[in-house]
Ligand SMILES: Nc1ncnc2c1ncn2[C@@H]1O[C@H](COP(=O)(O)OP(=O)(O)OP(=O)(O)O)[C@@H](O)[C@H]1O
C-alpha cells in the first residue's frame with residue numbers, strides 16, 4: 001500500500017473525508033449564522049441548540065410517530081424554522097436597535113433553556129439513530145472505502161450551501177435580502193416588507209441548523225449536548241471566515257474541517273485545538289476575518 | 296384623473312427621532328401634476344419631512360393624506376404602494392448590488408411605470424454601466440440611477456431629496472432637463488433643495504421650511520416680489 005509522508009493513503013483519505021464531513025457541518029451552521037447576522041444584527045448563540053433540536057425532532061419523529069429519515073430531513077428543519085419564527089416574533093425583534101451584546105445574551109439564555117428542556121426529558125446519554133437503508137455500506141473507490149452516508153452528508157451539505165449562496169447572490173429575492181441587509185429603511189421605503197423578510201431569514205437560518213442536525217443524527221449519536229459541543233468550533237469558524245460573509249462562511253467551514261482532519265493524521269495531539277490556533281492568528285493579522293470587510 | 300385633486304396633504308405633522316422633536320406642525324399640500332420645492336437651511340427639517348411622510352422617522356402625530364388616504368399610522372413598506380417613489384439624500388445606492396440590480400430592486404407599485412429601455416434612453420450612461428457594482432459608479436451616475444429606479448415602478452409622486460447636491464454643473468443641468476420631462480409626463484414632484492437656482496425655475500410653488508415648520512409659501516410669480524423674504528430665509 002502506498003504512503004504519503006509516511007502515512008498510508010487509506011488513512012490519509014479516510015481522515016480527509018471525515019474532515020470534509022465535519023467541515024460540511026461547520027459550513028451549514030456558520031452559513032446560517034452569517035445570514036442571520038447580516039440581516040438581524042444578532043449573533044445567534046442558540047444555533048447549536050437548534051441544530052440539536054433538528055436531530056432530536058428526527059429522533060422523536062421516528063420513535064413516536066414512525067416518521068423515517070427522508071421525511072424528517074424535510075419536516076424537522078420546517079419544525080425548527082417555525083420555532084425560530086416564534087423566537088423572532090416574540091423576543092428577538094425587540095433587540096434589533098440595541099448592541100449585539102443583548103442579542104447574544106438572549107440567544108445564549110435560549111440555548112440553555114432549550115438544552116435544559118431536552119436534557120430533562122432525555123438525559124445526557126446519546127440515543128442511536130440508524131443510517132437509512134439506502135445509505136448503508138460503502139463505495140469502493142480503489143484507493144479507499146468511502147462510506148455512503150459520509151458521501152451523502154458532503155453532497156447534501158454542499159448542495160444546500162451553494163443553493164443558498166446562489167439564491168442570495170444571483171436572484172431577485174437575494175437582491176431584496178442584500179438590499180434589506182445594507183439599508184433596511186430605504187428598502188422599506190421602496191415598498192418591500194423588511195420585517196417579514198427578517199422573520200423569514202431567521203426562520204431559514206435556523207432551519208439550516210435543523211437540517212444539519214438531521215444529517216448529523218445517523219452520523220453521530222443524538223444527544224441534548226451535541227449542539228454545545230459543536231457550536232464553539234463553529235463560532236471559531238465564523239470568526240476566522242468573517243462575520244456576515246456568505247461565501248466566506250461556506251469556504252472557511254469546509255476548509256477548516258479539512259485542516260482538522262489532516263491535523264489528526266500528522267499531529268493528532270493538536271487536532272482539537274488547531275481551529276482555535278488559526279483563529280488566534282487570523283485575529284492578529286486580519287481582525288475582520290479572512291472574508292470579512294472592515295467596518 | 297382629476298388635474299386639480301390633491302395628491303398629498305400634510306397637516307400639523309410632528310415627528311420625533313427618539314426624544315428629539317424635529318417637526319413642529321408642518322402644513323402643506325401638493326396637487327396632482329405639480330412640482331413643489333421645499334427650501335431651507337441645513338437642519339431645517341426638510342429631509343425629516345420626507346421621511347415622516349414615508350414612515351421612516353420615530354413617533355409621528357398629525358395627518359398625512361396620500362391619494363385621499365390617511366397613512367400616518369401605516370407601516371413604511373405599505374406607503375410606496377400608493378404610488379410614491381423616494382430618492383434619498385446621499386442617493387442610497389446599494390453598494391452590494393450591481394447597477395442593474397439597483398435599478399430593478401424597487402417593486403412595481405402601480406401600472407404605467409417607464410420601460411427599462413426608455414429609462415436607458417433617458418440615462419444612456421446607466422445602460423453602459425449596468426453590470427458595475429453600485430459602489431463603483433460616479434456621483435453623477437449614482438444620482439441618475441437613484442432617479443431612474445423610481446421611474447420604473449409606476450410611482451406618480453416623486454420625493455427627491457437634494458438631487459443636485461455635489462454634482463458638476465453639466466450634470467445638474469441634465470437633471471433639470473429630466474425633471475422638466477417628468478413634469479411633462481404628469482409626475483407630481485417634491486423637490487427638497489438647497490440650490491435655489493436649480494429649484495426656482497422648476498417649481499410651481501415653493502415652501503420655506505424653518506425649525507420644522509413651513510415659514511412661508513411663495514408662488515412661481517411671486518419670486519421677484521418676495522425676493523427680500525427669500526434672502527432673509529435662505530441667504531440667496
Ligand atoms: N436620525 C436622527 N436622529 C436625531 N436627530 C436627527 C436625525 N436626523 C436628523 N436629525 C436632526 O433633525 C434636524 C433636521 O434634520 P434634517 O435632516 O431634516 O434637515 P434638512 O433640512 O434636510 O437639512 P440638511 O439636509 O441640509 O442637513 C437636524 O437638527 C438634525 O440634527
Ligand SMILES: [Mg+2]
Nearest residue numbers: 341342343384
Ligand atoms: Mg436634508
